[in-house]
Amino acid sequence: MAGVQINQLHKKFGDxxxxxxxxxxxxxGEFVSFLGPSGCGKTTLLRSIAGLERIDxxxxxxxxxxxxxxxxxxxxxxxVFQNYALYPHMSVYKNLSFGLSLNGVPRREIEERVQNxxxxxxxxxxxxxxxxxxxxxxxxxxxxxxxxxxxxxxFLLDEPLSNLDAGLRVTMRVELANLHKRLGVTMIYVTHxxxxxxxxxxxxxxxxxxxxxxFGTPLELFYxxxxxxxxxxxxxxxxxxxxxxxxxVGARQIEISGQSxxxxxxxxxxxELKESSAGQHTLGVRPDNxxxxxxxxxxxxxxxxxxERLGTESQVHLTLDDGQQFTVITRGTHxxxxxxxxxxxxxxxxxxxxxxxxxAIPRALDAETRSLIDRQKGSQQATGSGEDQ
Amino acid sequence: MGTNPDSAAQRSRTLEKLTPYLFISPWILGFLAxxxxxxxxxxxxxxxxxxxxxxxxxxxxxxxxxxxxQDPLFWxxxxxxxxxxxxxxPFNIILGLLLAVLLNQRVIGSGIFRTIFYLPSVISxxxxxxxxxxxxSHEYGILNFLLGxxxxxxxxxxxxxxxxxxxxxxxxxxGLGGTMLILLTGLQSIPKxxxxxxxxxxxxxxxxLLFITIPxxxxxxxxxxxxxxxxxxxxxxxxxxxTGGGPLExxxxxxxxxxxxxxxxxxxxxxxxxxxxxFLIILALSLFVMKSSSAWVYYxxxxxxxxxxxx
Ligand SMILES: Nc1ncnc2c1ncn2[C@@H]1O[C@H](COP(=O)(O)OP(=O)(O)O)[C@@H](O)[C@H]1O
Ligand SMILES: [Mg+2]
Numbered sequence: 257m258a259g260v261q262i263n264q265l266h267k268k269f270g271d272x273x274x275x276x277x278x279x280x281x282x283x284x285g286e287f288v289s290f291l292g293p294s295g296c297g298k299t300t301l302l303r304s305i306a307g308l309e310r311i312d313x314x315x316x317x318x319x320x321x322x323x324x325x326x327x328x329x330x331x332x333x334x335x336v337f338q339n340y341a342l343y344p345h346m347s348v349y350k351n352l353s354f355g356l357s358l359n360g361v362p363r364r365e366i367e368e369r370v371q372n373x374x375x376x377x378x379x380x381x382x383x384x385x386x387x388x389x390x391x392x393x394x395x396x397x398x399x400x401x402x403x404x405x406x407x408x409x410x411f412l413l414d415e416p417l418s419n420l421d422a423g424l425r426v427t428m429r430v431e432l433a434n435l436h437k438r439l440g441v442t443m444i445y446v447t448h449x450x451x452x453x454x455x456x457x458x459x460x461x462x463x464x465x466x467x468x469x470x471f472g473t474p475l476e477l478f479y480x481x482x483x484x485x486x487x488x489x490x491x492x493x494x495x496x497x498x499x500x501x502x503x504x505v506g507a508r509q510i511e512i513s514g515q516s517x518x519x520x521x522x523x524x525x526x527x528e529l530k531e532s533s534a535g536q537h538t539l540g541v542r543p544d545n546x547x548x549x550x551x552x553x554x555x556x557x558x559x560x561x562x563x564e565r566l567g568t569e570s571q572v573h574l575t576l577d578d579g580q581q582f583t584v585i586t587r588g589t590h591x592x593x594x595x596x597x598x599x600x601x602x603x604x605x606x607x608x609x610x611x612x613x614x615x616a617i618p619r620a621l622d623a624e625t626r627s628l629i630d631r632q633k634g635s636q637q638a639t640g641s642g643e644d645q
Numbered sequence: 646m647g648t649n650p651d652s653a654a655q656r657s658r659t660l661e662k663l664t665p666y667l668f669i670s671p672w673i674l675g676f677l678a679x680x681x682x683x684x685x686x687x688x689x690x691x692x693x694x695x696x697x698x699x700x701x702x703x704x705x706x707x708x709x710x711x712x713x714x715q716d717p718l719f720w721x722x723x724x725x726x727x728x729x730x731x732x733x734x735p736f737n738i739i740l741g742l743l744l745a746v747l748l749n750q751r752v753i754g755s756g757i758f759r760t761i762f763y764l765p766s767v768i769s770x771x772x773x774x775x776x777x778x779x780x781x782s783h784e785y786g787i788l789n790f791l792l793g794x795x796x797x798x799x800x801x802x803x804x805x806x807x808x809x810x811x812x813x814x815x816x817x818x819x820g821l822g823g824t825m826l827i828l829l830t831g832l833q834s835i836p837k838x839x840x841x842x843x844x845x846x847x848x849x850x851x852x853x854l855l856f857i858t859i860p861x862x863x864x865x866x867x868x869x870x871x872x873x874x875x876x877x878x879x880x881x882x883x884x885x886x887x888t889g890g891g892p893l894e895x896x897x898x899x900x901x902x903x904x905x906x907x908x909x910x911x912x913x914x915x916x917x918x919x920x921x922x923x924f925l926i927i928l929a930l931s932l933f934v935m936k937s938s939s940a941w942v943y944y945x946x947x948x949x950x951x952x953x954x955x956x
Contacts, residue, residue: 308841329847341838345860345943354856355846406846 258319258332258409258442259284260305265314267297267304267466274300276466278314282444282459287436289453290446292463293489298446299338301463302412305444306335318410334403335412339419340395342387348398349383352405366405373404376438393424400435411443417452425452432456450490454478458635462486473632479625484614487540493571493583495540495608498556502537502609504529510609510617512539516578517555523607524620538610543571544585545606548592554599558582562594574598687917695914708918719919721894722902723926725810729898730877732814737873738866741824746854748825749832759829766822774886777816778803781887803888806895813896816883817876824869831865832858863942871931878927899923 260282267275274297282288290298303309305316307328315324323331342351352370361369374380377397387395396416403411416432417425433456436443447453453460454474462469462477462485470477470486481487487495500514507528513520517539551557558576565588572584572592584600592598609617621629666673691709694702712719748759765773780788781802789799802812835858843853859866881900884890890897903923907916 306845308844328841328845333845335842335845337838337842339836339838341836341842343839343842343857355843355848358849358852359847402842402846 259286260410260442260444261315261317262305263315263317265301265304265316266312267300267309268312269300274466275304275311278463278466278468280461280468280471282442284319285440285442286458287433287443287445287456289457289460290444290463291450291453291460291489292448292469294448296463297466298448298463299414302335302414302444302446305410306333306412307331308335332409333412334406334408334410336399336403336414336416338415340387340399342395342398342402344387346386347383348379348385348387348390348401351387351398352383352401355402356405369405369407370401373401376404376435377401392420393428396420396428400432404439409441411439411441412446413443414446415448416445418447418449429456450492454490462489464489473629475625475629475632479621479629480616480618481540481608482616484538484540484610484616487608487610487616491542493543493585495542496546496582498539498541498580500537500539500609501535502611503534508620512537512607512609516576516580518557519553519555521555521602521604521607523604523609526618526620529617535612537612538614539602540608540610541602541606543583544569545603546582546584547601547603548584548586548590549599549601551599553601555602556582556600558598558600560592560594560596560598563592572598687920690914691918691921693914695912695917697911697913701914704914708915709922712915712918712922718894718897718902722897722899725895725897726878726880726899729810729814729817729880730874732811733817733877733880734870734873736814736818737821737824737876738869740818741821741869742828742862742866744821744825745828745832746858748829759826762825763822765819766826770882771886773816773819774883777812777819777883778887781812781816804892806893809888809892809895813880813884813887816887817880824873827865827869828862831862835861860943863938864944867934867938867942871934874930874934875927878923 260280262278262280265275265278266273278301280288290301292298300309304311307323307326311324315322317323318331318333321332343354346354349370352373353366356366356369357363370383371380374383377400379394379397379401382390382394382398387398390398396419399416413432417428420428429452432445436456445453445456454477457474459471459473460477461471464485469489470482472480472482477486477490481490484497488497498514498516500512500517502510502512505511505522508525509522510525510529511520511522521539556576558574560572560574562573564571564573568588569585570588570590570592572586572590574582574584576582582600586592605620605622608619611617692703692705694700694704694707744762748755748762780786783789783799783801783804786799786802788802792799800808802808839857839861840853843857848856879900880898881904884896884898885901885904888896890901899919900923903916903919906912906919
């Protein structure tokens with residue numbers, strides 16, 4: 257069983273802390289993405305797991321083995337690099353077999369493993385070629401093939417699709433998902449592309465400046481972000497934020513109000529509130545959850561700056577009366593045009609509330625969303641069932 | 646009527662083609678006057694009996710005949726040069742490569758070491774020779790002093806024909822900073838992910854050097870191979886100043902043979918013929934190495950037709 261466990265991993269480059277106490281528990285067979293903006297430490301975390309970076313503190317366990325101080329070769333892992341890192345002077349066959357032949361794997365078995373990997377990735381025809389003679393997508397396959405022949409307990413992939421063009425990226429994404437299903441091996445996938453992370457992963461680790469901002473299923477991240485960072489990072493266009501005042505009005509209810517908010521909103525929370533809320537809170541509403549209403553029913557008012565017509569939907573960019581920029585998504589045929597004065601309403605069930613520290617106060621989810629999230633979690637547990645001995 | 650504008654257009658096209666050559670004309674003129682000119686001139690000279698002062702007479706290939714058939718010094722000096730090259734070329738490349746690999750490690754002070762190892766390549770040959778004369782000196786040289794401390798009685802490095810050539814090889818290797826620098830640049834252009842991928846696959850360090858570094862470095866190795874051969878054949882300064890060709894002509898290099906014929910015996914025609922023979926030998930060796938290189942040199946940018954066919 258080869259789940260991955262990371263405890264309090266710290267890493268500095270010189271004086272600059274890049275990873276600041278990362279804790280993760282990844283189940284056996286799980287597909288996990290590291291997602292975050294450029295420079296947040298995704299690659300460093302991956303390389304630390306691979307043993308290519310010496311870590312300053314913490315522990316990494318793979319299966320039952322503590323691999324913190326092991327050489328990369330001894331960790332039972334394989335890694336696919338962003339720029340493929342194929343040996344340019346070797347044929348595809350040699351690229352796949354090179355590591356094996358130097359580790360005393362018998363010739364027959366090497367041949368078998370290479371042919372098997374080539375069959376899975378459909379590169380049998382290319383085995384005699386040099387990397388230079390391959391397209392980007394083919395090189396990518398060879399790089400993945402080099403990982404497969406190692407038959408590792410853990411696959412590490414660092415932005416493997418980022419050098420491909422958009423169309424190929426979608427194709428390879430599907431193939432990667434199939435490959436994961438077929439091999440059933442634990443995979444960690446680094447990306448800055450949330451679509452990749454959301455579509456491929458059982459669970460996603462959102463990293464923010466060297467710390468885990470949230471670790472959850474894709475839908476959890478979207479519907480129940482745990483903090484302002486995740487709320488703002490997941491979803492496109494971004495969630496809108498407003499500074500508001502909050503006060504506890506019932507055991508499970510918070511009322512938000514404030515200068516920028518014409519009418520107060522009462523939001524149902526998931527669980528009983530331990531402490532009463534006071535002070536400067538943040539209200540977050542996704543662009544597609546906002547309604548255009550009459551002036552009397554509106555929470556905020558503003559003026560349209562730009563309408564982008566995308567066919568199925570229209571993205572309306574506007575400036576609120578207090579000067580804030582807002583984005584609203586509405587139906588494709590909505591007649592709104594630039595310079596219109598508009599009135600917006602935030603349905604209470606779509607309001608995210610964040611305390612002054614930027615942490616989310618968990619809101620009540622409707623039955624449909626809840627069951628969807630539960631289903632995704634369930635399928636993740638099914639994949640990860642191997643580990644729950 | 647139609648011909649006039651046509652030829653005008655043609656003329657302007659010809660001019661257009663000439664323009665780039667006009668831009669490089671200073672170089673072309675310099676090349677003609679100072680390189681190609683003297684080169685051809687020396688070829689002409691080699692067919693003459695051409696004393697520095699006195700009558701010049703055309704003697705056909707007699708210079709070449711004498712050299713090859715009647716002058717044992719020609720063969721002796723050629724043999725000395727070849728022996729020198731057999732030591733110098735491999736050591737220059739292998740030591741240059743080892744130094745480059747060492748200096749490519751990310752250790753504290755590697756920048757300082759790079760400078761130190763390159764320093765001898767910058768120092769004037771005469772200064773270098775003076776240093777080595779002092780190192781090798783039989784009676785008060787530091788080498789024999791140090792050997793003496795270890796209880797060994799050092800030989801007369803420059804005075805003993807069995808050691809003198811080796812002493813010059815070692816002194817010449819002092820200038821391998823240039824080779825090292827070229828190879829170091831090559832090493833730094835190899836993507837580090839190749840090594841990381843190999844490390845993860847469990848490829849041991851010696852295999853990384855043998856199967857990744859050396860193939861990736863092969864174009865630079867080819868370059869240093871050829872320049873080392875040329876350097877070996879042109880070896881003059883160190884031997885001239887350190888041993889003057891002796892003892893017993895054990896360090897009498899081919900270049901020194903040419904030098905003596907030209908400036909001691911003032912046989913310019915004969916010396917020119919010597920030079921052309923040296924040129925042809927270097928050319929032949931270089932062509933041979935180049936020819937063999939397709940078997941062991943890997944070029945990043947190139948896609949050989951052969952490979953395309955079997956791919
Ligand atoms: N070898 C290194 N030396 C110094 N700083 C580094 C090194 N590698 C990465 N960093 C720094 O660490 C931070 C995280 O880098 P990285 O893990 O590559 O981010 P990501 O992959 O999320 O874009 C960045 O600020 C980067 O500049
Ligand atoms: Mg990265």
